[in-house]
Amino acid sequence: MARTGPSPADGRPRTTITRIVMPGQTNARGTLFGGVALALMDETAAIVAIRHARASVVTAHIHSVDFEAPIHEGEAVEVTATLASVGRTSMRIEVETWGENLETGSRRFCTKAEFVFVAMGPDGKPTAVPPLPPARG
Numbered sequence: 001m002a003r004t005g006p007s008p009a010d011g012r013p014r015t016t017i018t019r020i021v022m023p024g025q026t027n028a029r030g031t032l033f034g035g036v037a038l039a040l041m042d043e044t045a046a047i048v049a050i051r052h053a054r055a056s057v058v059t060a061h062i063h064s065v066d067f068e069a070p071i072h073e074g075e076a077v078e079v080t081a082t083l084a085s086v087g088r089t090s091m092r093i094e095v096e097t098w099g100e101n102l103e104t105g106s107r108r109f110c111t112k113a114e115f116v117f118v119a120m121g122p123d124g125k126p127t128a129v130p131p132l133p134p135a136r137g
């Protein structure tokens with residue numbers, strides 16, 4: 001399936017993390033281990049959620065994880081998380097992962113998933129989050 005890169009500035013809260021895939025992060029085939037990819041995705045999505053809520057958050061749900069292409073040792077893994085919608089205390093965050101051969105610039109779409117985070121108040125209970133900022137453009 002053809003995909004574009006991370007979408008342009010549209011006003012949605014978004015963050016991107018880029019790392020090089022190291023030997024300790026790979027499976028027996030020398031490609032990024034799925035659990036490591038999920039941890040990076042969770043971390044990136046958490047940054048978006050905490051920034052939006054300005055509160056601590058927990059991961060409540062991970063939905064629809066598709067691993068469509070591997071990322072090889074020595075390549076870059078780029079994870080972009082975008083706030084897609086908010087409820088009263090929950091936030092739905094779309095996460096995409098791209099692989100890049102840094103020497104050639106060749107990029108490929110690898111993984112996508114949806115994460116739901118819940119903002120937690122000082123009392124340890126779910127707390128209300130601000131509304132989604134209006135989309136631009």
Ligand SMILES: CC(C)(COP(=O)(O)OP(=O)(O)OC[C@H]1O[C@@H](n2cnc3c(N)ncnc32)[C@H](O)[C@@H]1OP(=O)(O)O)[C@@H](O)C(=O)NCCC(=O)NCCS
Nearest residue numbers: 057058059060061086087088089090091116117118125126
């Ligand atoms: C997530 C958690 C706080 C929800 O607690 P709860 O008592 O069910 O809270 P509520 O029923 O008030 O639901 C709070 C919000 O979470 C949402 N929610 C709860 N469970 C959910 C799930 N499995 N999937 C999606 N949303 C969920 C609710 O829809 C609600 O959203 P809203 O306020 O926007 O309408 C609780 O289940 C929890 O602490 N889970 C463990 C989290 C964790 O350890 N994560 C891993 C490490 S961070």
